[in-house]
Amino acid sequence: MLKAVQILGCSSGLTIVSQRLTKTRNSSTVSFLSTSTNPLKLSTFSSSSSPRKTLCFNPTRMSSSSLPGSDPLPKSPTFVSGDVRKIKFCQWCGGPTKHEIPDGEEKLRAICTRCGKIAYQNPKMVVGCLVEHEGKVLLCKRNIQPSHGLWTLPAGYLEVGESAAEGAMRETWEEAGASVEVVSPFAQLDIPLIGQTYVIFLAKLKNLDFAPGPESLECRLFALDEIPFDSLAFSSIYVTLNLYLEDLKRGKVKFHYGTINKRPGSSPSDIRAFSLDYHLQP
């Protein structure tokens, strides 16, 4: 089923725009999240009369530079994806680079002026777990920047050599000292502006022996009505937890795909300044 709803994050009050993107498989009824301060409030409506909008290739939509701090990274990497002009030298031969669109391509690349190799930049995957335990979820209070002191799901960059599920469990171990089993995929949330994709799995605790790692000040199981929505670290975590609560209200946890588009000009710390576009479901 295609979920045909757009959620406009809003730091004050409630703003919702619904869109029928394309043909649904088996339903024209969609539900959507409230972005008010009460995230558990849920509304449903029929979108069958909504304007049709297709998800189509738009070659003009590109962001060649990231927005520093717009949706802060779980860790602080030296290199932010896509910032191609920051690549001054070839990492293979040390030659200086030029920044041009190569023949047959459409995007600006860093090309070595000595050996001719191209340094391609691609989005990074951030993998994490939504750990469920007896009606509660596990959150970590960050001990690192950005978003120091705010709450997040245990998550971090996927490494080469591990699967997304393995990476999600590793991050949960590193940040929360929690040994978990991955149960199912829950969400893929792309953030094109900063070249990140969040891949979140539902997981369960193997035991209750969890404790904050070096990157966390505190780890705690929160009842669903006690989740600190006003103190979350990132838009992606805000969306994930809202989708989860919405699914529980419906009685069925599903897989979600969506794109988080930060509102241009919004404050990096305003995690509700976004729209959730192209929310699709199997």
Place this chain on the structure above:
Amino acid sequence: MLKAVQILGCSSGLTIVSQRLTKTRNSSTVSFLSTSTNPLKLSTFSSSSSPRKTLCFNPTRMSSSSLPGSDPLPKSPTFVSGDVRKIKFCQWCGGPTKHEIPDGEEKLRAICTRCGKIAYQNPKMVVGCLVEHEGKVLLCKRNIQPSHGLWTLPAGYLEVGESAAEGAMRETWEEAGASVEVVSPFAQLDIPLIGQTYVIFLAKLKNLDFAPGPESLECRLFALDEIPFDSLAFSSIYVTLNLYLEDLKRGKVKFHYGTINKRPGSSPSDIRAFSLDYHLQP
């Protein structure tokens, strides 16, 4: 539901190993693919008595180098993810790198000896479309290496600045000249050994005006019983199409998460030399 099955790809005959990985949400009955030359053959069985295996963090499992050509890339990038020792120079200051495990980390990194920055390497996402049209699927015969002359779904590397769905539609346009609408997420297939993750969407043609792009020799709609399983380009495509056929047999197309582990020492061209591990579903 957790799909608790492992598929062992096999170039000759049929080899299947089932595993119950962890608690299922609502079913203990799993089905699995035949890897015989008749991919439509489907078997089902109850795995409730199978040995339990949890999906747990294994810090010793790492691949610091890629296996050249093991599951060939859709395009031929200059840089293969994770091959950290090939990074000889800092791309920001041009200084020579050293290869060490930084304090507080566990993995080998390329660290600049001049400015101290670390060049992190992360898996890349390959995004593509499984385009359905009147009971047929759209395939492209590759006009580039690797796997020149073999059939694939239209797919390629996700770029910074686009969502996975947008990237999948772009690649479908570039490789098949096909204008499509994404309908729903279908599969995420990780290939840890080479640092790739395939993200495949179900899509539908907006019109029938498709034609091969520069990277394709031919594009064609195949009836399901005519899919050229013996001439597919990559293991990931083989798995995707088999899962799709399996879903159609069951009467419901679902989302699939899984890990494709190439069989060590197998020929790069043997796309059936793999196991599909940790096959999870929402």
